[in-house]
Amino acid sequence: MKLQGKVAIVTGGAQGLGRGFAQGLLGKGVIKKVIKEFGGLDILVNNAGVNGEEPETWRRTIQINLIGMIEGTRLAETYMDKSAGGRGGLVVNIASTAGLVPMFHGPVYSGSKYGVVGYTTSMAADPKTLETGVSYATLCPAFTATELFEESHETLLNNNTGLDLAAKQITDAGIQTVADVVNGFLQLVEADDNNGFVMAVSKQKGIQYVHRRPRKPRANKL
Ligand SMILES: NC(=O)C1=CN([C@@H]2O[C@H](COP(=O)(O)OP(=O)(O)OC[C@H]3O[C@@H](n4cnc5c(N)ncnc54)[C@H](O)[C@@H]3O)[C@@H](O)[C@H]2O)C=CC1
Numbered sequence: 001m002k003l004q005g006k007v008a009i010v011t012g013g014a015q016g017l018g019r020g021f022a023q024g025l026l027g028k029g030v031i032k033k034v035i036k037e038f039g040g041l042d043i044l045v046n047n048a049g050v051n052g053e054e055p056e057t058w059r060r061t062i063q064i065n066l067i068g069m070i071e072g073t074r075l076a077e078t079y080m081d082k083s084a085g086g087r088g089g090l091v092v093n094i095a096s097t098a099g100l101v102p103m104f105h106g107p108v109y110s111g112s113k114y115g116v117v118g119y120t121t122s123m124a125a126d127p128k129t130l131e132t133g134v135s136y137a138t139l140c141p142a143f144t145a146t147e148l149f150e151e152s153h154e155t156l157l158n159n160n161t162g163l164d165l166a167a168k169q170i171t172d173a174g175i176q177t178v179a180d181v182v183n184g185f186l187q188l189v190e191a192d193d194n195n196g197f198v199m200a201v202s203k204q205k206g207i208q209y210v211h212r213r214p215r216k217p218r219a220n221k222l
């Protein structure tokens with residue numbers, strides 16, 4: 001998608017990755033922050049997310065990471081859907097590599113992110129995307145230096161169970177910067193035909209396309 005003149009919403013854009021995504025989009029020139037008067041929406045980035053596994057926090061993790069992402073996607077479609085007066089658009093859902101590989105020290109978080117990957121790739125596979133003009137892409141960052149990572153890391157350090165294994169996963173994967181992830185994000189958003197793409201970005205392996213499906217959904221192939 002060419003970014004010039006587009007209207008974008010980034011949820012959770014006040015800090016961390018969301019702030020980086022919003023700044024990256026703004027850096028592309030005339031991109032506009034969403035405001036009702038722009039009369040349309042071209043890009044939604046469902047970025048808002050939390051990590052909590054405790055009895056009092058795990059439901060909130062599912063609520064924000066999974067249910068909030070689905071609600072945001074559905075709302076955006078009402079503005080983007082070409083068959084309902086919109087001009088098409090792109091939904092980028094921020095999952096995690098914890099949505100591609102197990103994260104034994106955060107099963108609720110990981111489960112929510114597998115949900116993001118499954119939901120987004122399923123939406124992309126729907127033949128109706130040809131009528132609606134809405135594309136769906138998933139971005140899966142690995143460990144990135146943000147508040148969410150710092151807080152999760154601290155929790156891990158305070159909980160000795162499996163600490164060695166968790167530390168090894170983090171050491172192996174490395175800790176990347178927000179700028180590293182924004183780099184992958186912009187490549188994903190600017191790709192010509194990105195419906196169904198799933199991109200992983202990690203310190204260890206850089207940018208990887210985990211799925212790169214053709215635009216035409218294959219309804220008869222499961
Ligand atoms: N930092 C990391 O290592 C990784 C982060 N991610 C994902 O990237 C996304 C952004 O995370 P970070 O920037 O690291 O976290 P962060 O904690 O630095 O920023 C998250 C932002 O989301 C906002 N937010 C949280 N709940 C919200 C809600 N209900 N409504 C609106 N805004 C809300 C927060 O206010 C904050 O501005 C999350 O979905 C996270 O799961 C994915 C992989 C790795």
Ligand SMILES: CC/C=C\C[C@H](O)/C=C/C=C\C=C\C=C\C(=O)[C@@H](O)C/C=C\CCC(=O)O
Nearest residue numbers: 096097098100103142149152153173200202204
């Ligand atoms: C402590 C929790 C903090 C941050 C949350 C973050 O979202 C969690 C990430 C959890 C697991 C990360 C695993 C990282 C793995 C790697 O970086 C690479 O080894 C693998 C990269 C891509 C996987 C794609 C694939 O090969 O299938």
